[in-house]
Amino acid sequence: MRVRTSALFAVTVLMVACGGQATTGESTGSTIVLGAPLGLTGSLTKESTLTQQGYNLWQDWINQRGGVVVNGVKHKVTIKFYDDTSNANQSAVLMQKLITEDHANFLLGPYGSAATATDAAIAEQNQIPMVEANGAAQAIFNQGYKYTFGVLSPANKYLEGVIDMAATLTPKPSTVAMLSADDNFSLEVANAINDYAPTKSMKIVLFKKYKNGATNLTAEVQAAKALNPDILLNSGHLTEAIAINKAAKEQKLNAKIFAYSVGPSTPDFITALSKDANYVYDGSQWTPQVKYAPAFYLSVADYVAAYKTKYPGIGNPDYHVAESTAACLALQRAIENASSLDPKKVRDALAALDVTVFFGRLKFDQRGINTYKPMVVEQIQNGAHHTVYPSDVADAQPMYPTPAWDQR
Amino acid sequence: MADFVQLVVLGLLAGGIYVAVGVGFGLVWGVLNIVNLTHGALVIVGGYITWMLFAGLHLDPFLSLPVDAVALFLLGYTLQRGVINRIIRAPLLFTFLLTFGLNLVIVNTLLLLFGSDFRSVTPAYSGQGLELGTIVIPYVPLTALGVAIMLAVVLGLVLNRTRIGLAINAIASDRDAAQLVGIDLRHLYAMTYGIGAACAGVAGGLIAMIQAITPTAGEPYTLQAFVVVILGGLGRVSATVAGGLLFGLVEAFGQSIPGSGSVFANAIAFGLMVIVLVTRPQGLMGRLR
Numbered sequence: 205m206r207v208r209t210s211a212l213f214a215v216t217v218l219m220v221a222c223g224g225q226a227t228t229g230e231s232t233g234s235t236i237v238l239g240a241p242l243g244l245t246g247s248l249t250k251e252s253t254l255t256q257q258g259y260n261l262w263q264d265w266i267n268q269r270g271g272v273v274v275n276g277v278k279h280k281v282t283i284k285f286y287d288d289t290s291n292a293n294q295s296a297v298l299m300q301k302l303i304t305e306d307h308a309n310f311l312l313g314p315y316g317s318a319a320t321a322t323d324a325a326i327a328e329q330n331q332i333p334m335v336e337a338n339g340a341a342q343a344i345f346n347q348g349y350k351y352t353f354g355v356l357s358p359a360n361k362y363l364e365g366v367i368d369m370a371a372t373l374t375p376k377p378s379t380v381a382m383l384s385a386d387d388n389f390s391l392e393v394a395n396a397i398n399d400y401a402p403t404k405s406m407k408i409v410l411f412k413k414y415k416n417g418a419t420n421l422t423a424e425v426q427a428a429k430a431l432n433p434d435i436l437l438n439s440g441h442l443t444e445a446i447a448i449n450k451a452a453k454e455q456k457l458n459a460k461i462f463a464y465s466v467g468p469s470t471p472d473f474i475t476a477l478s479k480d481a482n483y484v485y486d487g488s489q490w491t492p493q494v495k496y497a498p499a500f501y502l503s504v505a506d507y508v509a510a511y512k513t514k515y516p517g518i519g520n521p522d523y524h525v526a527e528s529t530a531a532c533l534a535l536q537r538a539i540e541n542a543s544s545l546d547p548k549k550v551r552d553a554l555a556a557l558d559v560t561v562f563f564g565r566l567k568f569d570q571r572g573i574n575t576y577k578p579m580v581v582e583q584i585q586n587g588a589h590h591t592v593y594p595s596d597v598a599d600a601q602p603m604y605p606t607p608a609w610d611q612r
Numbered sequence: 613m614a615d616f617v618q619l620v621v622l623g624l625l626a627g628g629i630y631v632a633v634g635v636g637f638g639l640v641w642g643v644l645n646i647v648n649l650t651h652g653a654l655v656i657v658g659g660y661i662t663w664m665l666f667a668g669l670h671l672d673p674f675l676s677l678p679v680d681a682v683a684l685f686l687l688g689y690t691l692q693r694g695v696i697n698r699i700i701r702a703p704l705l706f707t708f709l710l711t712f713g714l715n716l717v718i719v720n721t722l723l724l725l726f727g728s729d730f731r732s733v734t735p736a737y738s739g740q741g742l743e744l745g746t747i748v749i750p751y752v753p754l755t756a757l758g759v760a761i762m763l764a765v766v767l768g769l770v771l772n773r774t775r776i777g778l779a780i781n782a783i784a785s786d787r788d789a790a791q792l793v794g795i796d797l798r799h800l801y802a803m804t805y806g807i808g809a810a811c812a813g814v815a816g817g818l819i820a821m822i823q824a825i826t827p828t829a830g831e832p833y834t835l836q837a838f839v840v841v842i843l844g845g846l847g848r849v850s851a852t853v854a855g856g857l858l859f860g861l862v863e864a865f866g867q868s869i870p871g872s873g874s875v876f877a878n879a880i881a882f883g884l885m886v887i888v889l890v891t892r893p894q895g896l897m898g899r900l901r
Contacts, residue, residue, distance in 0.1 A: 250728070386875050413875050414867065419823045419832070422622045423867030423877075430615055442730060446824045453739035454750035476732035476824040480739065609739070 232270070233277035236545065238535070239302030240283060240312040241323070243290030251524055252290070252315040255338055257515060258528025259283055259312060262536075264514070265501070272536055275543050288314060296322035303330045309545055310335070310535055312528075313354070317341035317389060324352040333538075333551045337531035338524065341389050345571040351547075353554050354573045355530045355566055359389050360396030362487040363437055365579040366463040367397065369485075369593035370435060371404045373604050377434030377460050381410040383424050383448065385440035390416070393439040393465050409433055418444060425451035435461040442467040446476050453480055453609050460605035461485060463581075469522070474587055482586065483606040487579045489523040490563055493591040493599040494580055498561045501533050507562045530563035537566075614746045619864050621749055627860025628757030632818055633833050634840035634852040635764050636811030639771075642846045643784040643804045644700065649711040650691070651837055652830030653718035654809050658684055658816025659825045660726060666733045666820075673733045673821050674755065680813035688809025693802040700801060715834075722827035730824040738821065756818040761853065763814055768849040770807070780804050784847070839885050845898015854897050 240259060243252040263283050266272060271280040284306050288295035295314045302308040303326070311327055313320050313336020320339025327334035328349045336352065340359045344352065370377050380401050384394035394411070401408055409431045414424055425448060428436055436459040438448050445467030452462065467473050468486035492508045502510060507529070511521040534557060539545065542553035558567040564577035581593035583602055590600035633655060640648045658680040665671040665679060691714065699706045741750035771777035779800050782790040791797050819825065819833075836859065844855025859881055866877030888895060 412870075415875050415878060417832075419829070420626055420863070421867075422626065423619060423864045426615070426618055426622060427868055427870075443824065446730065446732065450739065450823070454741055454753070455748050456741070456743070472730040472824075476730045476734075478734055480734070 231277055233274065233279045236272060236279045236281045236310070236539075237306060237308045238281060238283045238310050238312055238532075239286075239299070239306060239308035241286045241288040241295040241298035241302070241314050241319070243295075243315055243319070244285070244287040245289050248290040248315050251338070254522060254524035255315045255528045256285060257511070257521070258337070258525040258530075259285075259532060261507075261510060261514060261525070262501075262529045262532035265510070266532075266536065272539050274539060274545060279545070283312065284308065288319065290315075292316075292318040292322045295319040296326050299323045299326040299334075300330075303332055308332070310539075310547070310550065312531055312535070313337055313339060315524075317344060320344055320352075320354075324349050327351045331551075332547050333535070333554055335531040335535045335538075335554065337527040342392060342571075342573065343388065345573040349572060351551055352572050353534065353568050355534050355563070355577075356489050356527045356574060357577050357579050358573045358575060359392035361575070361579045362393045362465045363397050363439065363463060364400050365487050365581045365593055366435075366437065366461070366485055367401050367404050367406065369581050369602065370406070370461055372593075373602065375460075375605075377406065379407050379409045379431070379433045380435045380437060381412075381428040381431060381433035381459075382408055383410075383412050383414065383421070383428065383436070383438045383440070385416040385418070385444055386413045387416045390439040390441075390465065394437075397437060397439070406435070414440075414444070416440070419447050421447045422451045422455065424448070425455055425457055429455050429457040433459055435459055435463065438464040440465065440467070442470060442472060445473060449477055449480060449484065456609050458606075458608040462606060463487070468584060469582060469589065471519075474584060479587070479612070481584050482612070483583065483603055485581055485583045485592070485602075488582050488591075489579060490526040491523070491580055491582055491589065491591045492520045494562075494564070494597040496560055496562055496564050496597065499559050500537070501561050504562045526563050530561060530566060533561050533563070534559075534566045618747050619868055620861065621747060623861035623864030624857055625750070625753035625757055625860070626863060627857035628753065628760040629815065629818060629822065629856075630836055630840050630859045631853050631856030632756070632760035632763055632811065632815035633837045634844070634856045635760075635767055635849055636808035636815070637834075637837035638841040638844070638846060638849070638852045639767065639811070640805055640808040641841060643780055644692075644801060645704070646696065646700075646707045646711065646805075647704070647838070648805075648808065649708065649834055650714045650718065651808075651812055652832070652834035653715045653722075654684055654688065654812040654830075655816040655819065655833050656722065656825055656827060656830035657687065657718065658813030659820035659829070660722060660731070660816075661813070662817035662820045663731045663733050663825070666735070667731075673735055673817060674759070677759065677814050677817045680817040681810040684813030684816075685806040685810040688812075689802045689806035691809070692805035693798065696805065697798055697801055719827050719830070726827060728826055728828075730826055731820070732824040733820045735821070752821050756822065759814065759818060760856070763811060764849050764853045767807070767811065771849065776800075776803060839881060842885050842895060843888055845895020847898050851895055851897035855895065858896070 271278040286298040311334035315338045317339040320336050321344045328351050333351050336354050342358045384390050445464040463485035468484045469488050474481045538553040542549040567576040569575045582589050583592045591598045592602040637651045661680050662673050662676045665676040741748045779795050840855040840859050844851035862881045863877050866880040
């Protein structure tokens with residue numbers, strides 16, 4: 205009996221001692237399960253892997269600190285991933301599985317606007333908040349959903365930063381030729397410019413759609429050249445951006461600004477065009493050069509360093525990684541603010557969230573998209589990407605105007 | 613007026629690429645009766661060879677074209693001799709399926725070897741051009757057009773002036789009669805496919821100089837070659853040249869339609885193909901067989 209009592213006493217002492225190791229005196233609660241279907245195989249493998257890296261970076265960080273604090277209790281985090289084979293319908297099926305079978309407390313978004321749109325419907329039906337980082341089409345947020353939140357700037361903002369920047373330059377450009385691929389995302393970007401440029405006293409002299417994926421855009425560039433625009437904008441993808449830049453050189457279209465929505469931010473654009481890639485601008489969600497003052501989590505420099513430590517040999521994190529980490533941060537702060545793991549309370553906390561992290565300001569409009577974070581404008585200068593606008597986050601001045609092709 | 617002339621120039625230059633892609637496709641279709649769905653993939657193999665020689669050995673891309681032709685000839689000869697010959701007399705659907713499968717194998721092999729990154733060949737003179745008043749004629753597409761026409765002329769000479777060419781023509785006319793007079797069908801089939809593949813390789817080399825390539829970039833070219841051959845007509849190299857240039861012009865003018873008209877550039881080209889098929893099934897310059 206005495207032995208038993210002694211043993212019990214020893215165990216109690218040990219437990220108290222172990223508990224005392226947590227300096228804040230917080231106890232450990234249940235593990236928070238987050239779920240995300242990602243295209244780990246199929247056509248979106250590259251971008252989905254970057255998304256997963258962003259999620260994992262945050263998971264490591266939060267678990268090292270003991271987990272998310274809710275009412276003084278620390279909850280570790282597990283993110284459960286499934287491969288949706290880059291198929292939006294499969295993504296929705298897996299999202300439902302994550303909710304019903306894996307009992308995910310909260311959801312993180314898949315990669316791409318198409319899968320995000322199908323997954324948002326599942327989140328809504330089950331009334332579980334989904335914070336996403338990789339679906340920029342506004343169509344997702346115009347459905348009246350209450351449980352989907354996107355941390356990234358919407359499609360219509362992609363090239364508006366370029367127009368804002370152009371308005372500050374001397375001599376101020378006054379005419380814009382807008383070329384656009386005919387897919388929904390690209391058209392959202394282009395239509396926004398059609399409305400926005402005139403508010404900055406710039407005239408749209410050409411608005412031309414072409415087939416998504418086109419490789420021969422010489423006639424489009426010729427139509428733009430005939431109008432001698434100050435700014436040549438393209439809303440499309442990497443293939444079309446390369447084709448347009450090549451055609452512009454061949455046909456000696458000398459605009460003061462060449463800016464393309466998607467494409468120039470990838471290393472492929474520079475390797476494919478070498479020095480002809482110089483002076484080209486693009487809109488980016490985030491760059492490693494931005495200077496935001498974070499309220500919590502890492503600074504931009506520490507984030508870049510943490511990424512390079514975990515994923516050595518692949519260079520700086522690109523914006524897909526950063527926005528994915530930012531989605532986790534939004535969710536973390538909302539759970540903490542709600543002081544609860546109840547999905548409805550966390551949803552309300554997300555709707556009321558307003559915090560700045562290394563990725564920029566996280567705040568959602570009533571549709572659930574982050575219209576408060578600006579896009580930054582990058583320019584390729586001497587073969588490297590530099591952030592040139594807004595000036596408070598820039599690391600270089602815009603090289604303006606772009607010299608004529610025969611004077612480079 | 614200057615805009616009109618510039619569009620004609622751009623259309624003809626784009627047409628040069630379609631001629632290069634079309635001649636090999638037309639040869640294989642006309643002689644072997646194979647609608648070769650591997651053609652686009654072979655084009656891109658040629659593109660990658662040019663890119664490797666340019667990036668690795670700094671070889672001028674135009675000088676790498678003969679290498680493309682020889683390498684693709686060997687690849688094409690082997691494919692036909694080893695694989696396609698086995699079902700050459702089967703119904704059209706079988707060769708369709710087989711060449712579609714070969715296309716997937718080649719594209720995925722390229723993906724494994726080179727990844728899905730964009731590759732581009734940009735020699736120092738890339739993007740420069742001749743300026744005649746306001747009309748600009750870029751050198752690379754202009755030379756590419758010249759090479760395409762030369763390719764067609766050489767192919768025409770081979771087909772009409774050499775023993776091999778005459779044998780290929782004999783097979784196209786009547787394969788059983790050709791066999792009766794002692795023509796080695798299996799060898800000649802493989803020669804034909806090899807020559808077609810060599811043309812595809814040269815086209816690929818030209819394309820790598822004009823656009824950025826990825827392993828999947830060849831797929832549209834199979835379709836475009838199909839339209840070019842139908843427009844011009846089967847059975848004559850000169851018909852493919854006419855078809856290719858016409859396709860380039862139609863595309864350029866389609867793209868220049870104001871507003872969203874350019875989305876329909878392809879629809880216009882395919883619409884033209886349907887009209888040709890209905891009114892002149894042998895093509896604009898083709899021979900009825």
